Amino acid sequence: MEAAGVITILAVLLIVLALVYYLVSVIVALRKITAGLDKAIASVGEIVEKSAPVNDVVMTSNENLDAGVDLLEGLLVKKAGLTDAVGLVEGLYAGASAAGFRSFPESTTIKAPRIGEVYTQGTLTLARLGREAPIAAGNPAGPALRDVERGSLAARQLYPEIRQTRPDSLPRSPVIGTDAPEQYEQRDDIGAPRKRLPARDHD
Amino acid sequence: MTLWWIGNVVLLVVVLPVVVYLLHGVLSAAKAIVPSVHEIGAAAAAGSKDLDAAALLLTTQEQVTQTIAVAANYGGSLDVILDDA
DSSP: OOHHHHHHHHHHHHHHHHHHHHHHHHHHHHHHHHHHHHHHHHHHHHHHHHHTTHHHHHHHHHHHHHHHHHHHHHHHHHHHOHHHHHHHHHHHSTTGGGTOBTTBGGGGGSOOOOHHHHSOHHHHHHHHHOTTSTTSOSOTTSOOSSOSTTTTHHHHTTSOTTSTTOOSOOOOOOOOSTTOSSOOOOOTTTTSOOOOOOOOOOO | OHHHHHHHHHIIIIIHHHHHHHHHHHHHHHHHHHHHHHHHHHHHHHHHHHGGGGGHHHHHHHHHHHHHHHHHHHHHHHHHHSOOO
16 A cells, blocks of 8 residues: 555544544533533523512502502591691601502692691591591581690599699698607507417328 | 635635634633532522521511510600609
8 A cells, every 4th residue: 555545644633533532522411411401491480480479479468459549548638638648658767758659640749748847747637537537627617625724634533633723732742750740659560570380280 | 716725725724713603602602601500509509598587577577566565564664653854
């Protein structure tokens, strides 16, 4: 065989060897990729399965919360009036009145009264609770049940009839000590050892 | 004979390096994909584990419904107790 033929065979052999080596390596890498993708697809399947009810749950919760917001906004506006309701919201959460109420688009155009600057939040709450409120301004439409000018009378009547009639002088406090005008006889048993009880019979 | 030698030289000097270069590129690309696939698998497994608490959303849904129902009851009572503006 001529040398040129040997070289040709050797070259072809080298090329084939290179092809075999690299292609086998590529096959091994692709098998690893396939195995990794199988694991990833299994996990993705779990994600899809677990997240399936999320949409319905969130939608239902949002619907319920929307209904709750509409309910509370409607109740607030019904009881306090739209203007005062905006003022109450502004007093509790500064700047919140700009967003207005969802069910009352016209609330965004109302200038919020400065309710929060005049009364504290607790007073506002009591004021909105009814005519029994201390400031007696719960409902401007009706008269106050409590006497506004003498609002403390009801509380004072809870105490014994001593100060209600506003007497000129009240009984003085009792004087105690050795110089007290009224001395009491000292008891003998005070300070003495405690009497021992008779022992029980244990049969 | 001369052409045969020239062919041999071309085969060894040109064809073989080109084949090796191209196959090496394919192998490098394939090997580069393997760690990315493993990372994707790990991320998907972690994401799946993070969603284990998604089942509790059903409880949250019930709680929201009950809370709104209670608020509605309070609202109805307040509507009766308080005077309208």
